[in-house]
Amino acid sequence: MNSLNPVAFVDQDFTELKTLLENYHDKKQVILVDTNTKKYCLTLLLEHVPELNHAEIFQVAAEENSKSMEICFDLWKRLTDNNFNRNDLLINLGGGMISDLGGFVAATYKRGMDYINIPTSLLAQVDASIGGKTGVNFHHFKNLIGSIYLPKSVFIFNDFLTTLPKRQILSGFGEVIKSGLIADKELWKEIKQLDEISIGQLTDIVKDACQIKLDIVKSDLHEKSIRKTLNFGHTIGHAIETYSMSNHPSPCFHGEAIAMGMICESYISWKTNKITQEDHQEIEGFIVKHYAKIDFDLNDFSSLLETMKKDKKNISNEYNFSLLDEIGLACFDVKVEEELIKESLVHLHNINF
Numbered sequence: 001m002n003s004l005n006p007v008a009f010v011d012q013d014f015t016e017l018k019t020l021l022e023n024y025h026d027k028k029q030v031i032l033v034d035t036n037t038k039k040y041c042l043t044l045l046l047e048h049v050p051e052l053n054h055a056e057i058f059q060v061a062a063e064e065n066s067k068s069m070e071i072c073f074d075l076w077k078r079l080t081d082n083n084f085n086r087n088d089l090l091i092n093l094g095g096g097m098i099s100d101l102g103g104f105v106a107a108t109y110k111r112g113m114d115y116i117n118i119p120t121s122l123l124a125q126v127d128a129s130i131g132g133k134t135g136v137n138f139h140h141f142k143n144l145i146g147s148i149y150l151p152k153s154v155f156i157f158n159d160f161l162t163t164l165p166k167r168q169i170l171s172g173f174g175e176v177i178k179s180g181l182i183a184d185k186e187l188w189k190e191i192k193q194l195d196e197i198s199i200g201q202l203t204d205i206v207k208d209a210c211q212i213k214l215d216i217v218k219s220d221l222h223e224k225s226i227r228k229t230l231n232f233g234h235t236i237g238h239a240i241e242t243y244s245m246s247n248h249p250s251p252c253f254h255g256e257a258i259a260m261g262m263i264c265e266s267y268i269s270w271k272t273n274k275i276t277q278e279d280h281q282e283i284e285g286f287i288v289k290h291y292a293k294i295d296f297d298l299n300d301f302s303s304l305l306e307t308m309k310k311d312k313k314n315i316s317n318e319y320n321f322s323l324l325d326e327i328g329l330a331c332f333d334v335k336v337e338e339e340l341i342k343e344s345l346v347h348l349h350n351i352n353f
């Protein structure tokens with residue numbers, strides 16, 4: 001297995017990345033992009049890092065559907081056709097779709113080739129690119145096929161965010177909120193003071209959120225214990241995301257669904273006497289102020305609950321949650337009654353955003 005390297009915060013001169021590339025000067029390199037990151041990020045990267053000018057470029061469509069076995073077959077074939085070896089380097093330049101897809105291709109090609117992540121979306125910078133979870137979707141299930149395979153390193157360059165649409169910034173910020181709530185009360189205090197969520201204010205916050213994720217995955221890579229706390233907001237959020245994919249003409253983004261999930265799961269944390277009502281109201285108030293509501297039909301409880309039961313994080317036929325013990329401290333493997341889950345969904349449904 002690769003070793004877990006700390007996140008390198010790369011500044012304008014890309015020093016950390018250039019240093020790593022010295023180890024690959026006599027190796028082949030390939031940059032995996034989607035149509036958007038080719039358009040908005042590749043030129044910037046090559047301008048700063050001309051060492052990569054000779055790298056192959058593999059491009060896939062900028063859509064979640066690119067996380068598929070068919071695209072993997074294509075990428076494995078292209079690696080083979082270009083005589084790539086396991087010591088050559090795959091560079092994932094993109095959001096979480098690219099790091100999940102490219103990470104999985106790297107994990108499986110010749111039983112594991114070297115790869116690095118250069119995340120270009122906020123969600124990928126604070127979450128998806130860190131921790132080695134890689135995978136593709138299969139038979140309508142998200143991330144069903146995958147592995148945990150660590151990148152050699154992750155390089156974060158904030159300037160990429162300047163071309164990221166505002167809604168994608170908000171989506172990524174959902175995971176930043178989660179980081180504060182589960183692990184860092186001070187970070188949450190900073191977050192809740194923000195009047196608007198814009199990239200200008202994000203540099204330090206992104207750094208803190210990355211460090212939280214890195215610390216957690218370092219101590220529990222295989223999600224046996226504390227890594228489960230990263231799932232706060234995700235049990236219900238993922239069900240809402242799945243619902244939205246089937247029922248909304250323009251489905252919500254991952255982090256937007258997680259924001260809704262955090263309203264419900266902080267409600268459950270309050271109702272099970274973990275956090276106070278004021279804490280819950282503060283969390284809810286911030287999310288309501290910054291996010292749009294993702295609506296669902298109250299008659300569709302059963303499909304939402306069914307998705308929660310099928311959650312691959314469940315090991316038995318129960319609803320297993322990560323909740324907040326207090327702000328900045330999360331707990332995991334908490335069984336929650338179906339009635340309380342429904343109550344939290346009704347609560348969300350009745351909020352005026």
Ligand SMILES: NC(=O)c1ccc[n+]([C@@H]2O[C@H](COP(=O)([O-])OP(=O)(O)OC[C@H]3O[C@@H](n4cnc5c(N)ncnc54)[C@H](O)[C@@H]3O)[C@@H](O)[C@H]2O)c1
Pocket residue numbers: 034035036037040041062063064067094095096097098100120121122123124127128129130131132133134142143160161162163164165168171254
């Ligand atoms: N592995 C993990 O731990 C983990 C964690 C969370 C999410 N994920 C996965 O990550 C994916 C979601 O990540 P995402 O939100 O980054 O989605 P994404 O990769 O689809 O990126 C969102 C959109 O932004 C575009 N984009 C990316 N960077 C850009 C930039 N700098 N300028 C302009 N456009 C840019 C992309 O082309 C895409 O259209 C999902 O597949 C999810 O399952 C993985």
